[in-house]
Amino acid sequence: MSGRLEGKVAVITGSTSGIGRATAELFAREGACVVVNGRRRDLGEQVVAGIRADGGEATYFYADVGVSTELRALIDHAVATYGRLDVLMNNAYHATHGTAVEIEEHEWDADMAVLLKAAYLGCKYAIPEMIKGGGGSIINISSVHGVLAGRNYVTYETAKAGLINMTRQVAVDFGHQGIRVNAICPGWIIVNASREWVAEHPEAIRRAEVIYPVGRPGWPIDVARAALFLASDESSFITGHALMVDGGLTIQLQDSLSHVVERWAREANGDHRD
Numbered sequence: 001m002s003g004r005l006e007g008k009v010a011v012i013t014g015s016t017s018g019i020g021r022a023t024a025e026l027f028a029r030e031g032a033c034v035v036v037n038g039r040r041r042d043l044g045e046q047v048v049a050g051i052r053a054d055g056g057e058a059t060y061f062y063a064d065v066g067v068s069t070e071l072r073a074l075i076d077h078a079v080a081t082y083g084r085l086d087v088l089m090n091n092a093y094h095a096t097h098g099t100a101v102e103i104e105e106h107e108w109d110a111d112m113a114v115l116l117k118a119a120y121l122g123c124k125y126a127i128p129e130m131i132k133g134g135g136g137s138i139i140n141i142s143s144v145h146g147v148l149a150g151r152n153y154v155t156y157e158t159a160k161a162g163l164i165n166m167t168r169q170v171a172v173d174f175g176h177q178g179i180r181v182n183a184i185c186p187g188w189i190i191v192n193a194s195r196e197w198v199a200e201h202p203e204a205i206r207r208a209e210v211i212y213p214v215g216r217p218g219w220p221i222d223v224a225r226a227a228l229f230l231a232s233d234e235s236s237f238i239t240g241h242a243l244m245v246d247g248g249l250t251i252q253l254q255d256s257l258s259h260v261v262e263r264w265a266r267e268a269n270g271d272h273r274d
């Protein structure tokens, strides 16, 4: 049986861990040749070894996507190794917590370089290669924070919102040349990097069970499955879309959300009345 990405070549930035890694593994299981990226070489090689042991095809390529020349080299590597490029997932993450007053200018620039500028450069370098092959799919990993503002995270909120409209802009500009561009907006996804924090804050899981309409936080595979659909030809009539993969977090009215948060707070204090 052939996979849903058979014959396609995919680059996933920031795939040494978390959502990127789960997506690389799923894409490879579905027949794609995957270029795994990130700065931790040991983890990148581990992801590739796992994919190959599973019968898939992948290579690891070191690139700091905040550096234009390295991002260019990543795209070139994919084309040189596999002869084409069909899918780019702009996923790498680097962000500093802080308000507009607290964040230093160099932190703003470093965060924007990875969260937003890398996605623009990814499009700039990947699209001409995709057009040569007849088209392609770009997936920008935004966030629920791209749609609604949280607290003390000014670079993240700004970049993730920018990514959603950049998605629409690039989709409009290149749709006629066979390029589709979509964003995914995940809610809270428990990745390895957050496990230590979660272990120290078990109440956060219970809180998520209460405030997420589906009754749980997300896992990397939840986002990977959405990315698989957007990468595959099954979504060929979908472009410029921002897909919420958030267990319903953002579909709620604020007053109904405040009701469930109050219930959670009462429950945390041993009061189980609804």
Ligand SMILES: NC(=O)c1ccc[n+]([C@@H]2O[C@H](COP(=O)([O-])OP(=O)(O)OC[C@H]3O[C@@H](n4cnc5c(N)ncnc54)[C@H](OP(=O)(O)O)[C@@H]3O)[C@@H](O)[C@H]2O)c1
Residues within 6 Å of the ligand: 013, 014, 015, 016, 017, 018, 019, 020, 037, 038, 039, 040, 041, 043, 063, 064, 065, 066, 090, 091, 092, 093, 094, 114, 141, 142, 143, 144, 185, 186, 187, 188, 189, 190, 191, 192, 193
């Ligand atoms: N987890 C969530 O709750 C959540 C929710 C909404 C959206 N998201 C989004 O999902 C995406 C993935 O996040 P995640 O939760 O899976 O985080 P993660 O596990 O920390 O993964 C981040 C990835 O980015 C890579 N990376 C960081 N800086 C890089 C750079 N300069 N160049 C290349 N790669 C770089 C890291 O690899 P190296 O360290 O090896 O470089 C790592 O593979 C992000 O865009 C994030 O904003 C996550």
